[in-house]
Amino acid sequence: MMSKTIRIGTRDSELALWQAHTVEKQLNDLGYTTEIIAVKSTGDILLDKPLYELGITGIFTKTLDMAMLSGQIDIAVHSMKDVPTALPKGIVQAAVLKRANVLDILVHKGDLNFLEKESTIATGSLRRQAQWLSKYPNHTVVDLRGNVNTRMQKLKDSQWGGAVFAAAGLERINLKPATFINLDWMVPAPAQGAMMVVAMENDDFSQEALYHLNDIETEICTHIERQFLRTLEGGCTAPIGAIAKHNEHDDTLYFKGILLSVDGKEKIEIERTVPIEEWKKLGYTLAQEILENGGSELMANIKKTLQK
Structure with a gap:
């Protein structure tokens, strides 16, 4: 029954690998054999353009979709908020893992005085930008791209007051600093804090394996x-x-x-x-x-x- 090795596709950032290893461990605990295959994503390579200018929904998932459709990997693990609402033909949602922290947080440099005056905040997300400007109209928002580690480094090296991150991403790889505030007034991205695993529609073996990882409450929400x-x-x-x-x-x-x-x-x-x-x-x-x-x-x- 457990004969097939399930090949898990992932991006090669630290957070993506953490997510893949989490799924791997849960599958291994159920008795399945797995192998992790890291694939470079165009979203990680083209860092000089804001995401919405690239005109692709799902830039981070596209590379893994291609790898799956061409048979290099069996399943792929994604931050669910990055996954386009329409999946490519032949690919299905096979599991949604139990949700982590849903909040956005502001990472700052230990001094919150900047909130009261004209200041610069960084985020690559239109949703965060719009909500931030709605609350702090006298602030400037600049684009911030790259994986979580890159973005934390850019914040350190900058003159910005702070940058907005998803709490879950920083918590998962122990990068959440002491200098942060929970933005409980900011409405999160749809599916923020959740991980989705996709499989091929015709792959009953992988779908059956992933069925055990699904958290029904997270799936519904x-x-x-x-x-x-x-x-x-x-x-x-x-x-x-x-x-x-x-x-x-x-x-x-x-x-x-x-x-x-x-x-x-x-x-x-x-x-x-x-x-x-x-x-x-x-x-x-x-x-x-x-x-x-x-x-x-x-x-x-x-x-x-x-x-x-």
Whole structure:
């Protein structure tokens, strides 16, 4: 039964390798044999352009998709927030691991006075940029690219007040410094803090193995967030945040979603608590509500802004 070696594809950054090894260990504990294959990603090589200018959704997942479709690897491990909402033909979501910290954090240099005055903050994410400018309109936001280690180093070498990171990424590889604050007012990226493992649609062996790694609560919450994202953006990048949480006491789902203009001056938010039974279409329904309340115009303006 356990005859086949499952080849795990990953990017070669420290965080990506940590994620791959986490999946490997869980599969090994179930009795499966595995092998890790590191693949270089175009997203890691082209560091001089902001992600949204590259015109590719899923730049970090593309290389692994190619490796999978060409038969070099069997499964791939991704930060779920990097995975496009539409998977390539022939590839399926096989597991979502139990979610880690969902928050964004501000890493700073030990002095928070800069928050009160004109200052510069770094992030490569449109969502973080828009929410930051919405709260601190007198700040400047600069682009920050590269893997987590590179970005931490760039912050050290810079004159910036701070930079925004996903807490989960820094926690996973023990890079979270003492000088950080939780940005609990910032709505995270859809599926932030979760890891997704994909397999080939026709590969029953790997899918069966990964089935055991799936965390149903995380799967449901990330499904809602990604459905919200997909309904709003229709394939174009935009500043969108979404978080869904399950409340075990009364079996309800809490959801908060946000769509902002790139400069953060306009924002449309939605917040809702519903019975768990409504999860399947929740992301879609709430996104439609945003689109009807000015979201369609806002999305059109975002597209225009990004095409300039």
